[in-house]
Amino acid sequence: MEWLATKGNRHRLLIALYILAMLQWSGNALISYYLAIVLHSIGITNHKTQLILNVCLSLWSFLSACAAALLIDKAGRCRLYLTGMVSMGVSYIIWTICSAINQEKDFKQKGYAAAVLLMIFIYTACYHMVAHISPTYIMEVVPYTLRAKASMLYQLSSNLVGIYNAFVNPVAMGALEWKYYIVWCVLIAVHLTFIYFFCPETVGRASEEVAEIFDGPDALSGVNAIRVMRLDTHPENALELSDQEAVEIGKDVIPVQQIEKA
Incomplete structure (x- = not known):
């Protein structure tokens, strides 16, 4: 199998499989698919309020994604990865702490709920710094002969990881509540470590120069x-x-x- 034939290709295969799992296992699924559960966990139970927040978050996602797209070639791939992951981790930690205190105080202090909402918006903006460069980055590290296969692996990983998000997240949120956020804080730290040690910078390099790295x-x-x-x-x-x-x-x-x- 060509993917396993050389050390460089094995490195590329690891990146192609991990990047997609990283994007899906960074806590974003809780916002994308289970925002109502998250809002309910911080005491926001009014359906109209939840709908307004959902619309605002969708608009914010669009604007932050456009802003992140302008930074791809200027900031570099790995710098965006590292900056985005660090910011996501910090916002998730604050989100977790505020959710725990809010629940402990029986949702009586609205300031903690507001802090959680702020962290959700910050996290969303930082996530777009990471998410939208990933397909391009994978194509840059993979040689021409393997790019079609890399695209297939990218989609396959997305579907497999999506099974976990679909069946485990709602159950875990119901059973663990805010404690489940700790899992994502740990995973974000793991992702940050992976990016730092295994993902080379590709911006400004020709395909041959990227191949030399691997x-x-x-x-x-x-x-x-x-x-x-x-x-x-x-x-x-x-x-x-x-x-x-x-x-x-x-x-x-x-x-x-x-x-x-x-």
């Missing part, structure tokens, strides 16, 4: 051959040569016309 210097053997022949540097110099002139490459003397045709 496969070592041999990945650039073809490119290096071109560099030895000096065909990739200072191409303007070749235009200054006349048709009668020739350049020496190794032991051979090749007319300029042949180099241009090549």
Whole structure:
């Protein structure tokens, strides 16, 4: 199997499988699918209020996703990953603490519920810093021959992880309440560690340069051959040569016309 043939491909396979699981197992499913349960857990039980908050959160998600899209090439993939994960972790920890105190005080102090809502909005904005660069990032680390398979694995992982979110989250929320948030705090810390140690930066690098990170210097053997022949540097110099002139490459003397045709 090509995915397991080399150390570099095994590294790529790990990233392709993990990134999607990371996106689905960062606590976002509680907001996307079980927001009503989350709001009920902090004492917001009015259906009209829940609907208004849901609409506001959807609009906020759209705006924050657009803002995050503008940062992809400027900030870099890994920097967005790390910044987003750290911010998500901090907001989730505060969210967990405020939910615990709010429940302990029998939902009598509305300030804790407001703090949870604020953390949900902050978390959502930070999540979009991470989520929307992932398909692009996976395609950048995978070579052309494996990109179709990587896309398939990406979708397969999404469906498998979705089974957990669909069947476990509502049961766990009902049984553990705010304590279930601790699971996501721990997982976000794990994701942050994975990104730091296993995900190289790809912005500003050509496909061959990214391949060198995974496969070592041999990945650039073809490119290096071109560099030895000096065909990739200072191409303007070749235009200054006349048709009668020739350049020496190794032991051979090749007319300029042949180099241009090549």
